[in-house]
Amino acid sequence: MSTSVADNEIKEPKSCANCGQEETDDAKLKGCAACKLVKYCSRDCQVSHRSRHKKACNKRTAELHEEALFRQPPRREDCPICFRMLPEGDTGGGQTYWTCCGKTVCSRCCYEHIQVTGEDAVCPFCRSPATERILERLNSRIKFNDAEAYFELGLIYFNGEEKLEGVARDPEKGLQLLIRGGELGAANSYSLLANAYMIGDGVEKDEKKARHYHELAAIGGSVKSNLAMLEVDAGNFDKAIKHAMIGAEFGDPNSLKLVQLCFMNTNGEFATRDQYETALRAYQQYIEEVRSESRDKAAVIGDQYKYLIEPKKPIEKSER
Structure with missing residues (x-):
């Protein structure tokens, strides 16, 4: 901005x-x-x-x-192997965080590493073998103030993971880890907390806190359309469209869908043609920047390699 x-x-x-x-x-x-x-x-x-x-x-x-x-989020980092921009992690998959070295590697490089080496349990970047001692590695990473490690560890404790070293659910511990992850730059930590407070999962339901964490997520760079939808529910369409325009620019199809529906279903009352066309161009530019033939080939193999997501429902023009 x-x-x-x-x-x-x-x-x-x-x-x-x-x-x-x-x-x-x-x-x-x-x-x-x-x-x-x-x-x-x-x-x-x-x-x-x-x-x-x-x-x-x-x-x-x-x-x-x-x-x-409404400040523009920073550009996503590049994959440390192919040096192509990582897909927006907030809006889909297409990447894997490795607890050994703290690197996030794109789906294409993870897939090609397996194809070339035949090793599906070895980090494509530092070549460290995968281990079941995930907690040990994550606890090691948080000593370096690794925001993503705080998020991953917070997620484990917040939800509980009996299969992973028998970790029982501990929402309070998970909450503190997620908050720290958010403070260090992992906006997805705030998004998770916002959703938890919105539905009362692991914490007492509190819509004010949910909105607070949605706002912190947006300030931290989250481009999901959650905050935009809250503004729609509150009747603040100007703010909703501003959030959705940013989300569309950074690859969130549901943000693009919101701008389109606000344009088509209200005869331009809540979103203008220019806003929709701007959002569409920005979204397409994002797709061009992250898309590659090799990433597309990997995405066909399985869901774990998909890096683009579709809107929740098909976008249809209103009959009004």
Whole structure:
């Protein structure tokens, strides 16, 4: 998302907002962590100024949150073997995370490794053999603040995995691991938590927390259409379309479907033709970037190699 005019007009404060003390090399000021608008020389000045600053702080904090929600997610990393962009993991498969080295390898390279070597239990990147000691490897990876390892380990504890070293379900432990994974950059951790709170799976049902984690997932780069659908349910179609446009650009077919339906079924009231065509072009560009003949060949072999998914239901033009 490009920087707005309002952002450009905000200048970094050089003095304490309460007492006016100037910042020097020896006396650094500390900024308001929420709004970034003001700085203070001490905690006492911050507390004293709070009542006068609260309104502006809340307004700017809300603006910053809104900007973060609609910021373009970073480009996906490349497969470390073929150097082609990895498919968007949030919207489908097409990749495997290896606990030995912490690398995520695309389905094509996993498949071709098996075809060339005949080894289906060896990491295509570091050649380490697979092991049943998944927990040991994941616990080793989290020491390096590996976000995906936190997600995988959190998922194991949150759901329980009796077949995997007899891990009983422990939602509380899984929750903490998933939160840490989200903080380190695994947006799928937040998505899982959001869905859990939405239906009350392993935690008490709480729609406010579900929305909170959906928003954190979006800020972290998740492009699923979940938050867009929440905005549709709330009647906030402008926000829903913004989320869906980003989702379509990063390969989520259900986001594209939402933009199309909002255009076709409402005669352009909630989404314009230009928005739909822009979303369609962006989606097609994503497909061109991740698609390859070798990935398509691997996808035919089995579901574990598929890297593109279809919308939940066929897109049909309304008869209205």
